[in-house]
Amino acid sequence: MAASMARTCRHVSRRGPRVLRLTLGSKLHGGLLHSLNKRGVLKESFPRDAAQDQLPRLLQSGAQTVYCGFDPTADSLHVGNLLAIVGLLHFRGAGHHVLAVLGGATAQIGDPSGKTSEREQLSPEVAEANTRGVREGIQRVFANHELHFHDGSREPGTVTVLNNLSWYRNRGVVDFLSEAGRHLRMGTMLSRHSVQSRLRSADGMSLAEFTYQAFQAYDFHHLNQIYGCKIQLGGTDQLGNLMSGHEYIQKASGEEVYGLTVPLVTSSAGDKLGKTAGNAVWLNRDKTSPFEFYQFFLRQPDASVERFLKLFTFLPLAEVERLMEQQRNDPGKRLAHKRLAAEVTKLVHGKEGLESAKRCTDALYHSSVQALEEMSDDELQELFREAPFHELLLEPGTTVIDACRRVNAIPEGPRGYQMVSEGAVWINHGRTDKPEQLLIPKLHVLSNGLTLLRVGKRNFHIIKWLSL
Numbered sequence: 001m002a003a004s005m006a007r008t009c010r011h012v013s014r015r016g017p018r019v020l021r022l023t024l025g026s027k028l029h030g031g032l033l034h035s036l037n038k039r040g041v042l043k044e045s046f047p048r049d050a051a052q053d054q055l056p057r058l059l060q061s062g063a064q065t066v067y068c069g070f071d072p073t074a075d076s077l078h079v080g081n082l083l084a085i086v087g088l089l090h091f092r093g094a095g096h097h098v099l100a101v102l103g104g105a106t107a108q109i110g111d112p113s114g115k116t117s118e119r120e121q122l123s124p125e126v127a128e129a130n131t132r133g134v135r136e137g138i139q140r141v142f143a144n145h146e147l148h149f150h151d152g153s154r155e156p157g158t159v160t161v162l163n164n165l166s167w168y169r170n171r172g173v174v175d176f177l178s179e180a181g182r183h184l185r186m187g188t189m190l191s192r193h194s195v196q197s198r199l200r201s202a203d204g205m206s207l208a209e210f211t212y213q214a215f216q217a218y219d220f221h222h223l224n225q226i227y228g229c230k231i232q233l234g235g236t237d238q239l240g241n242l243m244s245g246h247e248y249i250q251k252a253s254g255e256e257v258y259g260l261t262v263p264l265v266t267s268s269a270g271d272k273l274g275k276t277a278g279n280a281v282w283l284n285r286d287k288t289s290p291f292e293f294y295q296f297f298l299r300q301p302d303a304s305v306e307r308f309l310k311l312f313t314f315l316p317l318a319e320v321e322r323l324m325e326q327q328r329n330d331p332g333k334r335l336a337h338k339r340l341a342a343e344v345t346k347l348v349h350g351k352e353g354l355e356s357a358k359r360c361t362d363a364l365y366h367s368s369v370q371a372l373e374e375m376s377d378d379e380l381q382e383l384f385r386e387a388p389f390h391e392l393l394l395e396p397g398t399t400v401i402d403a404c405r406r407v408n409a410i411p412e413g414p415r416g417y418q419m420v421s422e423g424a425v426w427i428n429h430g431r432t433d434k435p436e437q438l439l440i441p442k443l444h445v446l447s448n449g450l451t452l453l454r455v456g457k458r459n460f461h462i463i464k465w466l467s468l
Contacts, residue, residue, distance in 0.1 A: 032059055032094045038317060039310040041087055043236055043263040046243060055258050058230065059096070063157055065229040066091045069164070069219065071103035071111060073119065075133030076284035079296070080272060082348070083262045083311055085138065087233050089145050093314075097157040099223060100138050104131045104165030106216065112209040113194040113237040117201075127165075135161055137283045144350045149314045160227075164219055180218045183251040184244065189213060192240035213244040220245030221252055230257045236264055265311070283348050289382035290349040291364075294357035297341040298334075302327075305336045313343040356382075363452075367429040373446045380450060380462050387460035394445065394465040400425070401435035403444075407461045409453055419455070426454040 033056055036042045045055065058064060068084050070077060077085075088098040107127050110119035122130070142159050150156055168176075189195065192213065198205035220242075223229040232242050242259035249257050266272055281296045282288040288296075300308060305327070309320045327336040346354045360383045362371035372380075381389055390407045401410075401420055410416035410425070419425065420435040427444050428451060439445055451463040 032090065036087070036090055040307065041083065041090065041262055041311060042260055044239060044261045046239075046246065046259050050256055050258065054256065055231075058258075059094075063095050063097055064091075064231060065097045065099060065223075065227050066231040066233055067099035067101055067220070067223050067227075067229050068233040069101040069103055069106075069216065070134055070138070071107040072127060072130035072134040073107055073110075073122065074282075075130045076282040076287050077134055077137050078280040078282050080265055080280070082141075082283065082344075083265050084233060084235060085141055086312060087260075087262050089142070089149075089314075091231075091233075092142075092157045092159060093145075093150055093154070095154050095157050097227075098159055099227060099229060100142075100159070100161045101219060101223070102131050102134055102138075102161065102163045104128065104163040105168040106164060106212065106219075107131075109208050109212050109215060111212050111216075111241075112198055112205060113241065115194075115198070117203055118206055118209060131163055131165075133284055135163075140350070141283070141348055144347055145314075148346055148351060164215075164222075167222055168215075176218070180214050180221075180248070183221075183248045184214055184217060185247070188247060189244065192244075194237070194240055213241050216241045217244040217248040220257065221248050224249055224253070224255065224257060230255070231260065232257070233260050233262065236261045285349065285353070285382075289360075289385075290345055290353035290357040291360035291379075291383055293348060294341045294345045294354070294361065297344050298337050300337065300340065302331070305340055309336065309340050309343075312347075313340065315339075315343065369428055369430075369446070372428055372450065372452055373448055375448070375450070377450070377462075377464060380452070384452075384460045384462060387462050389462045389464070391464045391466055394439070394467060398439050399435065400427070400432050400437050400439065400444070403427075403439060403451065403453065403463065404455070407453065407463060409455045409459065409461050424456055428452050 033042065066088065068088055070081060070084075085100075088100065092098045104127055107130065108122050108124065110121070112118070138161060146156060189210070190199075194213075195205060195210065198209070216238075220229070220232050232245060234242050239259070239261055242261070246257055246259060249255055264272060280288075281293060297308065297312075306320065306324050309315060309323065310317065313320075315323075323336045323339055327334070341357075342354055345357050349357070356379055359371045359375055360379060362368035363375060364383060375383075377389075381387075388407065392403075392406055401417060404410045404420060404425060405412065405416065410419050417435050421433055423431050423433040425432055428446060430443070432444075439451075441447075445451055445465055449465045449467075451465065453461040453463060455461075
């Protein structure tokens with residue numbers, strides 16, 4: 001589906017439309033396309049001649065409809081999908097209408113693009129549950145963008161989130177093939193890079209995977225007929241699928257449509273930022289907390305920061321350049337890193353998510369007791385995911401050693417007592433070496449009723465005190 005960020009599809013059928021690799025010197029000098037090109041958000045477009053001449057004029061002639069697809073192969077999208085969403089947001093901010101198409105049907109088939117083996121089959125129930133999670137994440141990002149980043153100088157376009165299962169659910173296979181199959185050619189389909197690489201592999205390619213491009217091509221046709229959609233956006237690995245959609249529509253109606261790709265987003269090690277790479281940073285809070293998300297961008301290497309500011313934020317390029325100049329003059333302050341982390345976290349998790357990420361950062365890395373006091377139970381559990389969470393009754397006369405023993409943070413008997421006496425226990429970032437000391441409100445028990453207990457360097461316990 002259109003938003004996974006895998007290898008660039010370089011193979012183009014000689015009979016298909018030529019592809020234009022976007023450069024600053026290309027003729028795509030229409031306002032929006034030129035801006036996206038300068039930011040590095042766009043990589044390729046097709047068909048070549050039409051994309052250079054007709055597409056900029058089309059976008060300037062009035063509001064157009066742009067779509068991008070997302071297969072719900074998991075219950076959340078990840079950072080590898082985010083650039084495609086950002087691309088849609090740029091189009092929407094310029095007044096164009098956008099369609100986010102969830103592949104409730106195509107996820108059950110499995111996109112072979114960029115894969116060395118067949119995807120694990122999803123049951124209809126899992127696909128439906130995943131679709132709900134992906135829909136929630138996409139809608140949240142669009143809402144945050146409109147609330148925090150849209151400048152109001154132009155009325156934004158509409159946003160429609162669709163599920164392609166809705167137009168496949170009641171179609172039979174004979175009915176579908178008799179229509180879609182007539183507009184696609186086997187030679188062209190076989191020539192796609194995703195097909196050729198799999199056919200040469202030991203396991204080969206299943207018929208289900210081979211038909212995937214037919215379904216995505218039909219999606220484009222369906223959206224063109226129902227919504228007047230003429231532009232499809234996708235990751236570079238989707239180029240072959242996008243071209244199949246162009247071929248389908250050309251044969252079915254003769255209407256000119258266009259494809260645009262966004263570049264591969266990689267980690268500092270050059271690995272794609274996708275869930276199959278084992279380093280996924282998810283967009284939904286229950287899988288990656290705002291704190292973890294914020295830290296991911298804060299920890300980006302210096303060499304990636306400027307590129308990511310251009311790709312993932314909506315800061316004007318002049319402001320990006322000012323930030324980078326400030327960073328070069330005083331690298332220790334890491335102003336560009338902090339701005340990158342803040343902007344992207346606010347886009348994905350909203351203002352409250354950003355504030356939560358900053359509280360967690362202060363609590364963990366700056367030993368801020370005030371930040372701990374302001375944190376909710378959920379935030380503490382997100383911050384210390386591996387830490388046991390305890391709810392205890394705060395009885396009169398409870399001591400430090402009592403608290404430690406009630407949560408099994410120290411051994412029973414003299415050894416546990418000795419550990420406290422030797423300063424191995426920290427409460428709310430403060431070392432304590434008096435086992436018999438009574439718990440003191442606001443020192444050991446914060447105003448939010450929480451205590452963060454640490455034994456040694458890494459053994460955390462979260463205690464929620466219940467009043468008598």
